[in-house]
Amino acid sequence: MIEQKICAWGGPFCAVLFGAGLLIAGFVPPPSPLLSAGQVAAIYRDHAMAIRCGMILGMFGMSGYAALVCAISVQMRRMRTSSSLPADMQLGAGAIGVLTVMFPTMLMAITAFRPERDPALTQLLNDTAWLLIIPAFPTFIAQFGAIAIGAFTDTAPEPVFPRWAGYLNLWLALLFVPGAFSYIFRSGPFAWDGLLAFWVAAGAFFVWLMTMTPLTLKAIGRSAA
Amino acid sequence: MNGASPLPRTVWIALVALTLLAYVFQLEGLAVAPRFVGTAVLITAFVKVRLIGLHYMELKRTVLPLRLAFEAWVVMLGGALITLFALV
Amino acid sequence: MADTPSEPHIPGEPGLWVMIFGDLLVFSLFFVTFATYRMADAALFAQSQARLNQASGLVNTLLLLTSSFAIAVAVNRLRSGEAVRARSAANAGLLFGAAFVVVKLLEYREKFLAGLYPTTNDFFMFYFAFTGIHLLHVLVGLAALAFVRHACGAPLTPGRFRAVEACAVFWHLVDVLWVILFAILYLHN
Numbered sequence: 001m002i003e004q005k006i007c008a009w010g011g012p013f014c015a016v017l018f019g020a021g022l023l024i025a026g027f028v029p030p031p032s033p034l035l036s037a038g039q040v041a042a043i044y045r046d047h048a049m050a051i052r053c054g055m056i057l058g059m060f061g062m063s064g065y066a067a068l069v070c071a072i073s074v075q076m077r078r079m080r081t082s083s084s085l086p087a088d089m090q091l092g093a094g095a096i097g098v099l100t101v102m103f104p105t106m107l108m109a110i111t112a113f114r115p116e117r118d119p120a121l122t123q124l125l126n127d128t129a130w131l132l133i134i135p136a137f138p139t140f141i142a143q144f145g146a147i148a149i150g151a152f153t154d155t156a157p158e159p160v161f162p163r164w165a166g167y168l169n170l171w172l173a174l175l176f177v178p179g180a181f182s183y184i185f186r187s188g189p190f191a192w193d194g195l196l197a198f199w200v201a202a203g204a205f206f207v208w209l210m211t212m213t214p215l216t217l218k219a220i221g222r223s224a225a
Numbered sequence: 226m227n228g229a230s231p232l233p234r235t236v237w238i239a240l241v242a243l244t245l246l247a248y249v250f251q252l253e254g255l256a257v258a259p260r261f262v263g264t265a266v267l268i269t270a271f272v273k274v275r276l277i278g279l280h281y282m283e284l285k286r287t288v289l290p291l292r293l294a295f296e297a298w299v300v301m302l303g304g305a306l307i308t309l310f311a312l313v
Numbered sequence: 314m315a316d317t318p319s320e321p322h323i324p325g326e327p328g329l330w331v332m333i334f335g336d337l338l339v340f341s342l343f344f345v346t347f348a349t350y351r352m353a354d355a356a357l358f359a360q361s362q363a364r365l366n367q368a369s370g371l372v373n374t375l376l377l378l379t380s381s382f383a384i385a386v387a388v389n390r391l392r393s394g395e396a397v398r399a400r401s402a403a404n405a406g407l408l409f410g411a412a413f414v415v416v417k418l419l420e421y422r423e424k425f426l427a428g429l430y431p432t433t434n435d436f437f438m439f440y441f442a443f444t445g446i447h448l449l450h451v452l453v454g455l456a457a458l459a460f461v462r463h464a465c466g467a468p469l470t471p472g473r474f475r476a477v478e479a480c481a482v483f484w485h486l487v488d489v490l491w492v493i494l495f496a497i498l499y500l501h502n
Contacts, residue, residue: 164328171335177449181442184431189346190442200342233389237382244374248367251500263501270496274489281385281485283324291323291330298334302341306493309348310501313355 004220007071010064011213015206017061018101025054025108030130030193033186040126041119048112055109062102065209069094072147072212075219076161079154086150093142100136104129134192134201135183137176144173144208160219168211175204236280243269263310271303325479333486336450340490343446347439347497354435359502361436364429369420370499373413374491380409381488387461388481391469400465406484407458410451417448440498447490454480454487 022028026047031040044051069091076087107129111122151159151166181190182197189195247269254262275296279285284295323330351358387402424430424437431441457480464477 162328163326164331167328167330167332168335171332171339174336175339177446178442181431185438188350188435188438190438195346196343200339233382233385236385237378240378240382241375244371244378247496247500248371251502259502266496266500270492270500273492277381277485277489277492281381281488282482283322286321287323288321294330294334298337298341302337302344302493305341305345306348306497309345309352310497313352 001220001224004071004074005217007067008213008216008220010067010071011209011216013064014061014068015209017064018058019061019206021054021056021058021061021105023054024057025051027051027054027108029198030134031126032193033127033130033182033191037119037123041115041122044112044122044126045115048115051112052109055105055112058105059102059109062098062105065101066095066098068209068212068216069098069143071216071220075216075223076147076150078156078219078223079150079160080156081150081153086146086153089146090143090150093139093146097136097139097143100139101133104133107132130192131183134179134197135181137173137179137201140176141173144169147212148173158222160222161215165211165215169208172204172208176201231280233281236276240273240276243273260311264307267303267307267310271299274303275299325482326475329479329482333482336486336490340493343439343443344493344497347443350435350439357434358436361434361440362498362502364427365440365499366420366423367499369416369423370495373416374495376409376413376416377488377491380406380413381485383409384458384461384481384484387465388478391465391474391477396465396469400462403458403462403465407455407462410455410458410484414448414451414455417444417451443494443498447487447494450487450490454484457483 026043031043035043072094073087073091076090077084079086107125111125111129115122147161147169148166151161151163151169154160178190178196179192179198179201182192182194185191185194187194190197192198247266251262251266254265278295278299279292282295284292383402383406387399387406390396390399390402421441424441429437431438461477461480464473467473469477
């Protein structure tokens with residue numbers, strides 16, 4: 001039990017470390033997509049060390065996310081559903097989700113590693129990093145959707161997750177979708193630093209972490225009883 | 226069906242009538258008083274929203290907190306949009 | 314939740330309303346953002362709005378309202394045990410909903426042919442993004458309606474009827490959101 005509980009606490013662990021990492025790097029909100037190559041290069045030059053350290057911290061946080069994803073699936077295996085599809089899909093999509101967040105985090109650190117390079121290249125790397133992380137909604141739809149399917153079809157007398165948790169997951173999954181438009185717009189609410197693509201989606205991610213941890217802890221407690 | 230609620234058909238007729246009314250009204254009235262027309266269009270929209278919520282989503286017959294939450298949402302969003310649109 | 318004797322009924326189930334109000338909240342944020350951007354350049358918004366096809370917006374509004382009506386009828390008929398008649402109402406709901414998608418796609422095509430893209434200006438950014446996210450809701454809603462139609466043919470357990478109600482509420486939400494979108498995108502000037 002205790003190992004499951006530790007893993008479930010990966011949620012707040014991730015929220016704190018990833019949040020702190022972004023703050024330390026000065027990426028809250030992200031640098032605007034409207035900045036010129038020179039301006040982007042200047043940010044990575046002036047804050048090189050803060051960005052490198054912040055990204056190390058953020059990557060560390062993602063181990064907590066991976067742990068929470070596994071703890072959720074271990075509990076979801078107890079669901080009385082017609083197949084193990086919800087638990088498996090949650091685990092598979094959640095694991096890939098770790099990558100879509102971790103890889104751009106690495107890229108930002110790499111961009112800050114040699115900031116004296118040609119500014120155009122720094123801009124390319126910065127574009128790549130943000131346009132990997134912000135529009136990365138598909139795995140979250142699959143992952144949160146799997147939790148919803150599980151919560152809705154669980155016929156156990158004492159279900160693993162309450163039904164409202166299923167609806168909450170569906171709603172939070174939707175909040176990631178506007179991020180997809182960040183491929184199209186360089187300014188406004190749908191740009192990668194915008195209200196809907198950045199603030200709402202990032203908010204949804206943190207709300208998810210902070211609600212799934214207590215829900216999972218409760219499920220673990222019930223399975224022990 | 227509950228005798229107190231109007232039939233879905235009655236609600237549908239009201240919704241369609243309001244839609245057509247707002248449409249024709251904004252065609253005719255735009256040249257005369259654009260700001261007034263804009264506000265009227267928004268009010269009509271939120272009356273329709275409330276009709277759908279109360280009768281089709283069946284919030285008229287539900288527990289009070291749920292109904293109040295919906296009514297509050299209609300008033301708050303409607304009020305905010307009407308104000309923001311009337312400013313410019 | 315409350316189980317009062319006078320049976321004030323919660324449509325679907327209590328948890329459903331977490332998502333419904335969540336969705337209403339997000340779209341409220343969309344609408345207020347739109348209104349705020351419009352204040353910065355009302356002339357541009359008015360002149361871009363004039364390039365929308367009001368007729369297809371109107372047709373789509375009538376389609377969704379009628380579809381909602383059909384689904385409300387279907388739920389009532391299921392409730393009173395008229396499964397066969399409920400099914401034909403659900404079919405009508407599906408048909409009108411699907412027609413909405415066709416009209417919307419034709420409208421997008423018309424915009425693209427006229428050289429109007431999401432990047433044309435702020436108004437069209439909102440137009441494409443909001444109607445696009447709404448269209449996603451319509452597609453999810455059509456899947457929900459397909460479930461309602463399917464439920465009309467099978468034996469109706471209380472759990473299944475709860476699910477039917479939840480699907481219907483979601484479909485009406487799609488309708489509600491469109492009514493506001495139609496007013497602020499197509500009509501208000």
